[in-house]
Amino acid sequence: MRTLAVAEATLREIARRRSVLVLLLVIPLAFYLARRGTEWWQGLRFMVMGVGWAMSTAALFAGNGARAIEPRLRISGYAARHLWLGQLLALWTVGAAVSVPYWVLVRVDLPQVRSGAMALILALTVLIAAPFGLGISALLPRELEGMLVLLTVLAMQTVLAPEARAGQALPFWFAREIGVYAVESDAGADHLTKGLTHAAVAAVILLAAVAVLSGLRLRRRRHLRLSAA
Amino acid sequence: MTAEEWLGRLTTELHRRGVAPDAVVAEAAHHLRESGQAPERVFGPPAAYAAAVAESLLGPGVEPPGWVRPAAAGEEPGVEPPGAVRLEARGITKRYAHRTVLDGVDLTVRAGEVVAVVGANGCGKSTLLRICAGLTSPDAGEVHVRGRLGYCPQEGGTVERLTPDEHFVLIGAGRGTDRATARRQGRTAAAVLDWPGVDRSPVAGKLSGGTRQKLNLIMSGLGDPDVLLLDEPYQGFDKGSYLDFWQQVWRWRTERKAVVVVTHLLSELNRVDNVLELGR
């Protein structure tokens, strides 16, 4: 199937990007270890943001890497949806694989954290990061500018106080909300609900953006009429 | 090199130039046997000798197989006339800022026809091809393509971190070809362009410019398209591969495909069916 063919090619391509793999595996761990001990809940937060940022970067690079070949893939019989859906599937697969060791780490190292909520946070982060990175790639075809945007978002997520309303405009705000539920044993379930809602809205917006931007860029042009031989 | 090697290379080089090699090679072999001298001393490098022979037999330029020469006494044309229209572009107009790059251009290509698009740099050759491929929209005009389309850009068009085999499978999946067939088609096409061992090749990013372009060219022909749009795809080819490329173009012509080649090298123009000159 065409979508799976794209997913397979994207997986192979990511697997050969050593810098991205290092980012994915090392950065979140480094963030976590930086705060381990005293402010372990900060370390947890930074780790999750690290996963989000690394995944977004992987998605950015995957989107840019495919740019050169997308026009001829269209000519060869692919529809736009095969392309972005296939890329997302590959990215989600990578994200899921990378998240498992982190989930295990937290479960073993910080047993007081609600592991179910933790799994939810990681899963949602991966879910959102992939279309976020692909969307940036669609808007900003040069990697440097895309990276700048990602870094800015990451910085904003870190810097903004949790109560600031502006924070909700950022794609990974949900992680902090659900994080409260995961970390504080007496936290109410409303954090969970708010986080889930935000994640759902963010997911819908980002997926729609990717679909629309890709569809636009690879649209069938009206001046060309194709018929059977 | 030994006489056998030299004669083998001569056979290849004669093929590339459209000369039936057997008689020429036999005569050369005979001469070498009688004289007992080294082939390079007597004839020079195989490519140079093949070129001299081809020029003597065919005149300057390269002859495609099955070419319809003006009928001499008793000679019969060997190729069918071109068939149904496969690509029809009408009134293509494109403006960039204040410059009109294409002004009402028409292009018709039939099955079994090769059309060359020529013109100075910047006169819109690539743009015309991109419009026919559906990658850019014109300001006016229509394009009608009957059958499958194949397109080869001047450069780019490959993924740095995928191997050639992986490219073949990817394009094949789009055309509905299974993996094994797609790989086989790709490898066969590579062998024809003097690129054996493509299955053991590193990723596209590690290939030389010319080899990467060979990959580009092969990809455009995968899945048996009916119309081929080639934008000077021979960048970085050495002379031998450049000749192989034209042999492949004429092979496609024999297979009743419609081929459009953007080129600014004029020596092959008397071997195409039609020439569209832009910028006049």
Next chain:
Amino acid sequence: MDRDRRAQWLRGVLDLCVLGALSGGESYGYQIAQRLEAGGLGPIAGGTLYPTLLRLEKIGLIRADWRGGEGGPARKYYRLSDTGAETLASASAEWAGFAGVVKTFLEVATP
């Protein structure tokens, strides 16, 4: 003698000399080269001779056919055609005239 100049002269007349070499009777490539060398033209490279033979054959001044050697592989034998013989005859006269004119110029140059 200046090799380049001699090569230039030879380029101008090689095809006629080949016709002349065949006027003595049909021959094949290597034998023609030997005839030319024995006649004083020096060694003629196969890379020069065979394209010349192909050109002469193409314009019909010589004809060729393949003949099985006695117990050996087939050889391509060349012979003068009627047109070739006519061309050789008229070229011979023209060359005599041309060479005479050139000779005059070259004699004047010597003090």
